[in-house]
Amino acid sequence: NKAVQTPKSKKTTSPKTPGTGGAASTSTTPKSGAKTTYLMMVHEAIVALKDRSGSSQIAISKYILSQYPNLFGPQFKSRLSMAIKTGVKQARFVKIRASFKINSEWTKKEKAKQKAKVAAAAAAAKKKKLQQQKLKKKKTAAEEAKEKAEREKKRKEQREKKLKEKEKSMSAEELDALRKKQARQKAAEQKRQEEIRRQKEIAEKIRKRKYPIEDTKLHKEDKEWGVKAPLEVKRRPPLPYLSLAVIPYDQRSQKSKKPSQTVVNATKCEHLDYGSRGLASDLFQVFHFFRGDVAYGCGSSGNKQDSLVPEFQIIHLLHAVEEIHNGNSKKSRTVPPLIQHLFVTALRLLCAPPSEDEETNMNRRESSLRKDLSKLGSGLRPTSWAEICFQYMDVMERYYTSKLSEDDNVLPGGYVDIEYLMRAKDEVAMISPVKKIREVGTGGGQLNSVFLPDGYSGYLGDRRGSLSRAHAKLEIKDPWFLSAEELMALLRALVDDILATKDDICRDIAERDEQMYELLKAKKAADSHFRKTRLAFEGPKQPSRAKPKPKAIIEKEKEEGENASNGEKSADHSDTDISKKEDDGDSHAEKENKPEQEAPPVFKPTVSKRQYDTAIKAQQKATEAYEKGLRKLVSRREPIGQDRNFNSIYFFNHDPDMIYIEVSKGSNNQDDDSFPVDMQTKSTNWHIIDSKTLFDQYVASLDVRGSRENDLYEELMGPMGGSYSLKRFM
Numbered sequence: 027n028k029a030v031q032t033p034k035s036k037k038t039t040s041p042k043t044p045g046t047g048g049a050a051s052t053s054t055t056p057k058s059g060a061k062t063t064y065l066m067m068v069h070e071a072i073v074a075l076k077d078r079s080g081s082s083q084i085a086i087s088k089y090i091l092s093q094y095p096n097l098f099g100p101q102f103k104s105r106l107s108m109a110i111k112t113g114v115k116q117a118r119f120v121k122i123r124a125s126f127k128i129n130s131e132w133t134k135k136e137k138a139k140q141k142a143k144v145a146a147a148a149a150a151a152k153k154k155k156l157q158q159q160k161l162k163k164k165k166t167a168a169e170e171a172k173e174k175a176e177r178e179k180k181r182k183e184q185r186e187k188k189l190k191e192k193e194k195s196m197s198a199e200e201l202d203a204l205r206k207k208q209a210r211q212k213a214a215e216q217k218r219q220e221e222i223r224r225q226k227e228i229a230e231k232i233r234k235r236k237y238p239i240e241d242t243k244l245h246k247e248d249k250e251w252g253v254k255a256p257l258e259v260k261r262r263p264p265l266p267y268l269s270l271a272v273i274p275y276d277q278r279s280q281k282s283k284k285p286s287q288t289v290v291n292a293t294k295c296e297h298l299d300y301g302s303r304g305l306a307s308d309l310f311q312v313f314h315f316f317r318g319d320v321a322y323g324c325g326s327s328g329n330k331q332d333s334l335v336p337e338f339q340i341i342h343l344l345h346a347v348e349e350i351h352n353g354n355s356k357k358s359r360t361v362p363p364l365i366q367h368l369f370v371t372a373l374r375l376l377c378a379p380p381s382e383d384e385e386t387n388m389n390r391r392e393s394s395l396r397k398d399l400s401k402l403g404s405g406l407r408p409t410s411w412a413e414i415c416f417q418y419m420d421v422m423e424r425y426y427t428s429k430l431s432e433d434d435n436v437l438p439g440g441y442v443d444i445e446y447l448m449r450a451k452d453e454v455a456m457i458s459p460v461k462k463i464r465e466v467g468t469g470g471g472q473l474n475s476v477f478l479p480d481g482y483s484g485y486l487g488d489r490r491g492s493l494s495r496a497h498a499k500l501e502i503k504d505p506w507f508l509s510a511e512e513l514m515a516l517l518r519a520l521v522d523d524i525l526a527t528k529d530d531i532c533r534d535i536a537e538r539d540e541q542m543y544e545l546l547k548a549k550k551a552a553d554s555h556f557r558k559t560r561l562a563f564e565g566p567k568q569p570s571r572a573k574p575k576p577k578a579i580i581e582k583e584k585e586e587g588e589n590a591s592n593g594e595k596s597a598d599h600s601d602t603d604i605s606k607k608e609d610d611g612d613s614h615a616e617k618e619n620k621p622e623q624e625a626p627p628v629f630k631p632t633v634s635k636r637q638y639d640t641a642i643k644a645q646q647k648a649t650e651a652y653e654k655g656l657r658k659l660v661s662r663r664e665p666i667g668q669d670r671n672f673n674s675i676y677f678f679n680h681d682p683d684m685i686y687i688e689v690s691k692g693s694n695n696q697d698d699d700s701f702p703v704d705m706q707t708k709s710t711n712w713h714i715i716d717s718k719t720l721f722d723q724y725v726a727s728l729d730v731r732g733s734r735e736n737d738l739y740e741e742l743m744g745p746m747g748g749s750y751s752l753k754r755f756m
Contacts, residue, residue, distance in 0.1 A: 080125025241732030377403025565629035667738030
């Protein structure tokens with residue numbers, strides 16, 4: 027639209043309307059020297075005519091010519107039509123049949139723009155004023171600090187002058203005492219200033235911490251800096267020993283405080299340096315084999331009806347062990363039925379004749395060994411399992427202590443000096459030609475002397491180990507005279523042999539791994555779809571407000587602040603108070619002059635409530651399927667996490683009623699001091715969490731500022747809070 031010069035003689039009293047290009051103007055008639063466009067003149071005409079039904083193009087042209095007669099000409103009509111079309115296109119005018127009206131929505135937008143412009147100008151003015159106030163206060167504070175420093179300098183000079191005058195009248199002894207006193211005061215002041223500086227550095231380091239951090243580093247720094255744990259972190263509760271699981275929780279309070287030595291020894295794992303793994307470790311291995319992630323837990327078909335052993339839990343094995351510890355096994359002259367049944371089942375599997383596929387993959391020596399074991403299996407009965415077990419151990423010992431176990435393509439192992447390798451000593455020990463002699467029974471009461479290389483203990487291991495002791499006792503005594511540790515060592519050796527010789531176990535585990543991978547994949551896809559759907563339905567999360575501090579913390583900080591203010595009366599402290607007052611004044615002024623924040627825009631969901639509910643159900647279904655797979659397809663043996671002291675926490679999906687904690691202790695072997703910490707043999711004790719009360723107390727004692735305990739907390743409480751917590755199984 028072409029613009030025309032407004033006649034200076036003409037002045038209108040038309041209402042205020044916006045100007046060109048969408049910019050707000052106080053009047054349709056521009057200021058002196060400004061140009062008026064045809065669009066502005068059309069707007070002025072519609073407003074001046076005040077026709078409720080709208081103004082026609084003819085009426086608009088008449089009004090414009092009456093106000094601007096010099097515009098009449100051949101191009102007037104075309105320019106007027108073009109201006110009206112532009113106004114309609116910009117939603118400035120509304121066309122009603124052949125008439126035109128001002129669009130009320132456009133008017134509102136222009137008024138809002140005008141208000142925003144005025145508010146922005148006012149905010150800029152306030153900001154400028156606030157900055158000027160800050161500069162003025164800083165300047166005033168700097169002048170006051172300078173005056174204060176000058177006054178302090180004058181006072182210091184006066185004190186020194188008086189002191190010099192006083193020293194002239196003092197004797198040598200008094201002068202010496204005075205200087206010593208001044209030196210002590212100076213040292214005390216330096217010490218105090220050093221402590222203040224140290225506290226500031228510690229506070230700055232604590233402020234820069236990014237949690238979670240490594241637990242050992244966290245607690246070491248807290249101890250050095252005198253930082254206390256948060257109030258929500260409670261004291262670690264005393265955890266009952268594993269063998270106390272046979273006693274109900276409400277009846278074991280007195281026994282768990284002062285457990286007997288028998289209870290402690292039953293859960294201890296030590297003497298790892300000569301092959302003893304401990305009763306608890308052997309018990310877990312046996313349980314995982316028969317009820318865990320191997321084919322023999324539910325038979326080859328995976329059906330519970332095809333299981334080789336009845337369903338049992340770790341608590342049942344613990345009850346059987348308790349019967350042995352109490353001497354009931356000796357009195358009744360029988361081994362607990364569950365342990366006896368497990369022995370018979372394991373020996374039946376080991377002494378079964380090989381299949382055709384297995385025979386094709388065996389060499390001559392292995393085939394001969396399997397034939398000997400098959401002969402033993404023919405005499406296996408529930409009453410003769412002890413004799414068969416002894417004969418089996420004897421056959422395996424003779425096999426692994428003779429040339430039969432050596433492969434033609436394998437070189438014999440050489441001597442390795444471990445202490446020299448780990449730099450525990452400077453010289454390499456000479457290879458000793460001495461051979462160990464072991465007497466191996468032949469089954470007929472005769473003994474054969476077998477020469478073993480130094481460091482090799484054969485199948486039964488070290489003579490001090492529980493397996494070798496159990497084998498020696500089983501030759502001359504009935505099985506009920508064996509201890510629980512010795513019986514479980516025998517049973518674990520049988521289980522390990524089954525795992526090493528049965529190929530169908532590897533295939534079964536691989537199939538289960540594939541099924542678990544598919545379930546995990548489906549769960550992750552459902553979780554991702556749920557998060558996207560929730561974001562589309564609820565919108566992004568609004569930033570949460572900072573939680574107020576508890577009253578106890580506020581009172582504590584207040585007391586510490588008062589103590590600090592009473593102990594610090596130096597000039598530096600007064601300067602700090604002045605700057606603090608200035609900062610408080612500035613923050614108060616900022617708070618008063620801070621403009622109100624605009625309300626966030628209203629979120630419009632892009633998915634329906636039905637789609638959101640469907641995503642929730644799909645996620646719940648995938649999570650339930652995954653947890654069901656964990657219970658049926660996998661028995662977790664790796665720890666779910668570690669606490670601050672590197673104690674491992676275990677949760678078994680096939681026995682979810684309890685959580686097991688392996689507490690590690692230092693080594694009692696003096697020879698281990700020369701080795702690194704991670705290679706030393708450690709003594710461990712096993713504890714349990716088997717009640718909701720104990721679970722809550724343990725979770726409350728976890729310090730989530732540490733990375734290990736933070737991960738452990740998430741594993742115990744679940745990814746979605748209490749509904750997926752492990753407490754629900756107790």
